[in-house]
Amino acid sequence: MSKKEIIIIFILIAIAVVRFFFFLPEPPDFDSVLEEEVIVVGEVIYPPDVRANSQRITIKPANQETNILVVIPRNSDILYGDIIQVKGILETPENFMTSVGKEFNYKRYLANQDIYFIIKNASAEIISRGNGSKLKAWLYNLRNSFMENIKEVVPPPKSDLANGLILGSRGGFDKEMNEEFISTGTIHIIALSGYNVTIVAEGVMNVLGLIFSQVVSIIFGIFVIFLFIIMTGASSTAIRAGIMATILLFARLTGRTYMAGRALIIAALLMVAYDLRVLVDISFQLSFIATAGVLFLTPKVINWVKFLPMRFKFRELVATTIAATISVLPILLYTTGILSIVSLPTNILILSFIPLTMLFSFIVGVLGFISPVLSLPFGYISHLLLSYILSVIHFFASLPFASVSTRSFPLIITILLYVFLIWWVFRNQE
Amino acid sequence: MKYLKKYLPYILVLVLFLSVFGIWYKIYAEDNKNTDYLTVAFLDIGQGDAIFIEAPNGKQMLIDGGPDWKILERLAEVMPFGDKSIDVILATHADMDHIGGLPFVLDDYKITNIIENGIISETTIYKDYQKEILKNKVNKIIARRDMRIILDKEKNIYFDILFPDKDTLELESNDGSIVGKLIYGEKSFMLTGDATIYTENQIQWNENPKILKSEVLKLGHHGSKTSSSILWLEDVDPEIAIISVDKNNRYGHPHQEVLDRLNSLNIPYLTTYEEGSIIFKTDGVELIHIK
Numbered sequence: 001m002s003k004k005e006i007i008i009i010f011i012l013i014a015i016a017v018v019r020f021f022f023f024l025p026e027p028p029d030f031d032s033v034l035e036e037e038v039i040v041v042g043e044v045i046y047p048p049d050v051r052a053n054s055q056r057i058t059i060k061p062a063n064q065e066t067n068i069l070v071v072i073p074r075n076s077d078i079l080y081g082d083i084i085q086v087k088g089i090l091e092t093p094e095n096f097m098t099s100v101g102k103e104f105n106y107k108r109y110l111a112n113q114d115i116y117f118i119i120k121n122a123s124a125e126i127i128s129r130g131n132g133s134k135l136k137a138w139l140y141n142l143r144n145s146f147m148e149n150i151k152e153v154v155p156p157p158k159s160d161l162a163n164g165l166i167l168g169s170r171g172g173f174d175k176e177m178n179e180e181f182i183s184t185g186t187i188h189i190i191a192l193s194g195y196n197v198t199i200v201a202e203g204v205m206n207v208l209g210l211i212f213s214q215v216v217s218i219i220f221g222i223f224v225i226f227l228f229i230i231m232t233g234a235s236s237t238a239i240r241a242g243i244m245a246t247i248l249l250f251a252r253l254t255g256r257t258y259m260a261g262r263a264l265i266i267a268a269l270l271m272v273a274y275d276l277r278v279l280v281d282i283s284f285q286l287s288f289i290a291t292a293g294v295l296f297l298t299p300k301v302i303n304w305v306k307f308l309p310m311r312f313k314f315r316e317l318v319a320t321t322i323a324a325t326i327s328v329l330p331i332l333l334y335t336t337g338i339l340s341i342v343s344l345p346t347n348i349l350i351l352s353f354i355p356l357t358m359l360f361s362f363i364v365g366v367l368g369f370i371s372p373v374l375s376l377p378f379g380y381i382s383h384l385l386l387s388y389i390l391s392v393i394h395f396f397a398s399l400p401f402a403s404v405s406t407r408s409f410p411l412i413i414t415i416l417l418y419v420f421l422i423w424w425v426f427r428n429q430e
Numbered sequence: 431m432k433y434l435k436k437y438l439p440y441i442l443v444l445v446l447f448l449s450v451f452g453i454w455y456k457i458y459a460e461d462n463k464n465t466d467y468l469t470v471a472f473l474d475i476g477q478g479d480a481i482f483i484e485a486p487n488g489k490q491m492l493i494d495g496g497p498d499w500k501i502l503e504r505l506a507e508v509m510p511f512g513d514k515s516i517d518v519i520l521a522t523h524a525d526m527d528h529i530g531g532l533p534f535v536l537d538d539y540k541i542t543n544i545i546e547n548g549i550i551s552e553t554t555i556y557k558d559y560q561k562e563i564l565k566n567k568v569n570k571i572i573a574r575r576d577m578r579i580i581l582d583k584e585k586n587i588y589f590d591i592l593f594p595d596k597d598t599l600e601l602e603s604n605d606g607s608i609v610g611k612l613i614y615g616e617k618s619f620m621l622t623g624d625a626t627i628y629t630e631n632q633i634q635w636n637e638n639p640k641i642l643k644s645e646v647l648k649l650g651h652h653g654s655k656t657s658s659s660i661l662w663l664e665d666v667d668p669e670i671a672i673i674s675v676d677k678n679n680r681y682g683h684p685h686q687e688v689l690d691r692l693n694s695l696n697i698p699y700l701t702t703y704e705e706g707s708i709i710f711k712t713d714g715v716e717l718i719h720i721k
Contacts, residue, residue: 052498052499053498073554073558075533075558075561151538152514153512155502155503155505155506155511156499156502156503156506157503174500372512372514373449373452373453374445374448374449374452375452376452376512377448377451377452378448379511379512380511380512383511
């Protein structure tokens, strides 16, 4: 590392600390009304998260810096940007036990989103509409219509899978289905990953590249990445991928070499500088570690699988899958306590079909803006592919030994495993 | 730009080709029913009722929608791909386990008619469901005895409403359940919603026992002992009884008393929690249990 780099890192860390101590909103003092019925008026700052039987809405009350999570019945037409009046019992969130008996730190999870209070079983009334940012409202609306277009021709739960693959939307799946994803180690396919961001950017640039110059299409690509991240809810994974993709595109624009490892560290440092709390955000941890694993472990792993054919990039696919699986294994064991035995075969069987599935589902979503008649034939193809993915997951999840769970996986072992992995990757390098 | 010009004709041809394919597929999916068979599917939607009926001419009817959105998955399994319309929904009564899924169906499918028993409920789910009916401008009909829903004129397949025979406003929710009989040639299905012994008595009072005789009986109220009296079972005298029920439900359905009554009359039965969705086909002469 050069002197300049060390100074930049130092400055970023300093910013992180200063922001953490002086600029993050403090939890408000609502103790006097805790466990009592309250009426709160606030603005809906994200699109409602619609689940099987309820929907979760994050509101920001007027004159407050932090947010309140409100749970209301599923069937209501509240949108992003509405100001709503909520009635219900004000509570503090409580940690809960997962299905394998591990405690989930729900308090911290919500605190990372500046949520310190929750109102369950609330009733809500819309006071006024269209208060949020026009751009966000437009993007969320676009996302919603796109998802509706897919639902129009592809039946559930396949339509939910399609929307999960493309937009990282998690709504719609019931508990059993979610558990199947977890026990087969495939939940990452319905989470928004760097893959989605990259594929969108590449797609846009390829199409624009037919008409415009490279410079224009790259600038437009960066712009689209930015919009896509906002549209999908700006998760830390998406932001991480977005920063890396932007660096990649800048490298292409200026003709410099792109080093993914560096881009990853820059992305992580920028995100930490903005909000130190991402360090304890599990999706940030997973995304960071999995990306690092794919970047640094794949070259090693590929030597183990030399017997596999190169055709269709099959060898590469298997090697990246193994690399990602190894790298996230310790932290997954530590946080979820679930070890999926069938993760590798399941992932290898489905990952090769995911790009095609995403492509056809995307065409369905886009053509749906014109007419369902037009999107139906594509819908049929995507339906076949989605059914294949779901039945592979269902088959492996139904095996008796699909996953084993442990209640306690010590932090110290997790750390030691990572120290070992890092040593193993870098031992032959100067 | 030059690429676009070069490929534009091909793209247009492809789009036209796919549209033609799409249109014909839709026509095929909805109309090409050159079969003589009527399908009746008791859908596995957990604790609740949902029965999908499709006549040979393609007319479709849904009796109840189960408790939640699960109905959408089950419907997709029995309906042709891309078919997003149902001709008539019949809601036997306004309980959660019968109408809970209907707002989702109304939202997702194009529904032409909806038939109800006319009892108004104060529950949130009922209000949601009524809101969806208004929003989608569905034609609402209140069911009364002697009404006949003709599903297939050519093949003479129809659904006769046996109950309610009067205004139901003063009745208990389950007592006011719509009961009806689906008839095709020599085969018929007695579909009872959550009808109680009270309802059964009323129907037996009104009708000739010959009219009650059916090949398939869906037991009232998920096999609860407050339904399916011995006299009712004797009059309907089914070849097979269906119990639409979830495993380990909190009501203990189906009740052992009811199973004993069935056994004493030698009536075999199937439950949705053991079989999954139970599907029958009939050409009016023969009754086939597909699954």
